[in-house]
Amino acid sequence: MVVENFGRNLRFEPSNILSPKTSEQIIDYLNEQRPRQVRVIASGHAWSPLIETNSTLIDLEYMSEVNIYEESGESLVRVGAGCQIKRLIGILNKAGLTLPSLGLITEQTIAGAISTGTHGSGKHSLSHYVKEVSLISYHDQSDTASLCRVTEGSDLEAARCSLGCLGIIVEVVLPCVPQYMVSEKWSPCTTLSAALDREKDAPLQQFFLIPHRWTYFCQERTVSKRTKRSLFASIYQIYWFLFFDVGTHVGILFAARWMKSRKMVRFLYRRLIPLFVPRLGAVTDRSYRIMTMEHEMFRHLELELFVTREHLHETVEWITKVLKFADGEEVHFSDAERIILHKIDLEQSLTKIKNSYTHHYPICFRRILADETMISMSSGDHEEWYSISLITYVEPRERFFRIVTFLAKYLVESQEARIHWGKWFPLDSEQTEKCYSRLTEFHDVCQRYDRQGVFRNTFVNKVVFFKSDKQFK
Numbered sequence: 249m250v251v252e253n254f255g256r257n258l259r260f261e262p263s264n265i266l267s268p269k270t271s272e273q274i275i276d277y278l279n280e281q282r283p284r285q286v287r288v289i290a291s292g293h294a295w296s297p298l299i300e301t302n303s304t305l306i307d308l309e310y311m312s313e314v315n316i317y318e319e320s321g322e323s324l325v326r327v328g329a330g331c332q333i334k335r336l337i338g339i340l341n342k343a344g345l346t347l348p349s350l351g352l353i354t355e356q357t358i359a360g361a362i363s364t365g366t367h368g369s370g371k372h373s374l375s376h377y378v379k380e381v382s383l384i385s386y387h388d389q390s391d392t393a394s395l396c397r398v399t400e401g402s403d404l405e406a407a408r409c410s411l412g413c414l415g416i417i418v419e420v421v422l423p424c425v426p427q428y429m430v431s432e433k434w435s436p437c438t439t440l441s442a443a444l445d446r447e448k449d450a451p452l453q454q455f456f457l458i459p460h461r462w463t464y465f466c467q468e469r470t471v472s473k474r475t476k477r478s479l480f481a482s483i484y485q486i487y488w489f490l491f492f493d494v495g496t497h498v499g500i501l502f503a504a505r506w507m508k509s510r511k512m513v514r515f516l517y518r519r520l521i522p523l524f525v526p527r528l529g530a531v532t533d534r535s536y537r538i539m540t541m542e543h544e545m546f547r548h549l550e551l552e553l554f555v556t557r558e559h560l561h562e563t564v565e566w567i568t569k570v571l572k573f574a575d576g577e578e579v580h581f582s583d584a585e586r587i588i589l590h591k592i593d594l595e596q597s598l599t600k601i602k603n604s605y606t607h608h609y610p611i612c613f614r615r616i617l618a619d620e621t622m623i624s625m626s627s628g629d630h631e632e633w634y635s636i637s638l639i640t641y642v643e644p645r646e647r648f649f650r651i652v653t654f655l656a657k658y659l660v661e662s663q664e665a666r667i668h669w670g671k672w673f674p675l676d677s678e679q680t681e682k683c684y685s686r687l688t689e690f691h692d693v694c695q696r697y698d699r700q701g702v703f704r705n706t707f708v709n710k711v712v713f714f715k716s717d718k719q720f721k
């Protein structure tokens with residue numbers, strides 16, 4: 249059976265697809281069949297080839313039990329790996345609780361989300377909060393698969409975001425927080441500094457750089473003391489759904505994908521879309537209603553960059569400059585920029601990029617606090633990271649790939665940028681190595697849990713372990 253991911257940029261045919269109902273079934277399968285390679289598919293929302301395999305693919309949709317409990321005065325939830333986030337937050341909400349961090353959508357499973365460091369805005373990524381991971385693997389360098397609980401130390405830091413390389417996650421324990429209300433208000437800003445200033449009063453905010461206007465709209469968000477939804481909350485939700493989730497996307501699809509009209513795309517952003525951005529006062533609603541959206545309604549593809557605050561201004565200047573250049577504007581590249589381009593062999597690409605692509609989606613910025621993990625994108629000693637999303641709705645996607653590869657490689661070299669593991673991933677092993685200082689430590693942990701590399705596929709062997717499949721065996 250052919251398997252496709254959400255973005256339809258991956259298509260592959262595993263030799264075997266299993267949907268186990270218990271951990272014992274997985275353990276028996278691994279020990280009796282001794283498969284060459286095993287990967288897990290969850291909701292298939294990653295764009296990078298993480299789920300790809302021509303060997304065994306495991307789907308844990310039947311392992312999705314949710315058990316809320318208290319320990320030392322703290323509310324915790326033990327959740328089956330295959331449970332979708334939307335089901336989990338529905339169950340938690342009935343108990344007056346929610347997750348400590350939420351991404352933009354809730355389609356992912358809990359194991360899928362933590363495995364790539366899925367994040368929202370103003371908090372750590374979900375991976376950071378994980379207290380325990382129950383894994384089926386070949387731990388202690390054993391040749392026999394068994395279940396183990398990872399609860400502390402560097403093993404937990406690796407298991408919190410492991411790209412599926414440590415083994416098959418069957419359960420995760422997460423802390424829960426009391427359900428809370430969030431107030432949201434939209435405001436325009438002309439500069440990046442002004443948008444960042446808003447964070448002082450709105451620490452959960454995300455903001456958008458509007459292409460072709462090159463100004464910002466902030467979705468200012470803050471935790472509210474109110475206990476009830478605003479009167480207008482339902483109307484706001486319907487407006488948001490009709491205007492943004494549906495209307496804006498249909499407009500973008502019409503202009504960029506169907507008509508392929510660069511003029512229409514520019515008109516959309518310079519004149520039309522800003523007219524519809526809500527200019528009401530703040531609206532208050534439950535956290536998950538404000539913090540999530542239906543971004544999965546229309547198929548698209550995304551690359552997401554992460555930089556620290558000190559690199560944010562230069563990163564935005566570079567992205568804006570390259571997108572303008574790609575759209576046919578005259579821009580000047582400095583000698584210093586050309587030296588970097590030369591160093592990473594991208595000088596020739598400039599000519600190919602010129603006048604080749606019109607960006608057609610708002611560029612979203614989110615702030616993520618540093619994670620206690622080994623290799624999630626916001627891991628490390630810095631206080632906070634900013635994620636920058638570049639999205640395309642146009643197919644074929646080659647022109648987009650060329651631009652974002654160019655942007656990403658330059659920014660990894662010059663601004664120590666990282667790329668979301670679960671989004672489109674254009675880096676090679678050399679560049680990935682530069683991004684994560686604890687990658688060797690991660691290799692060591694993986695080696696202890698999976699000596700033979702059964703839980704690794706070609707993609708992770710290449711970009712995470714710097715080895716071809718052949719070298720690995």
Ligand SMILES: Cc1cc2nc3c(=O)[nH]c(=O)nc-3n(C[C@H](O)[C@H](O)[C@H](O)COP(=O)(O)OP(=O)(O)OC[C@H]3O[C@@H](n4cnc5c(N)ncnc54)[C@H](O)[C@@H]3O)c2cc1C
Pocket residue numbers: 254287288289290291292293294295298299308329330351352353355356357358359360361362363364365366367368411412413415416417418543544669670671
């Ligand atoms: C529309 C859309 C919106 C998104 N919004 C956000 C966002 O706001 N923030 C953000 O950070 N990301 C976002 N993402 C990216 C997404 O959260 C990640 O790619 C996430 O990993 C996908 O989860 P999934 O359940 O679909 O897992 P899959 O894509 O199926 O798998 C992802 C990885 O997890 C591994 N995995 C899954 N389950 C297990 C298991 N039980 N044991 C071991 N490994 C496992 C897989 O092998 C694979 O390596 C978005 C993606 C889409 C398509």
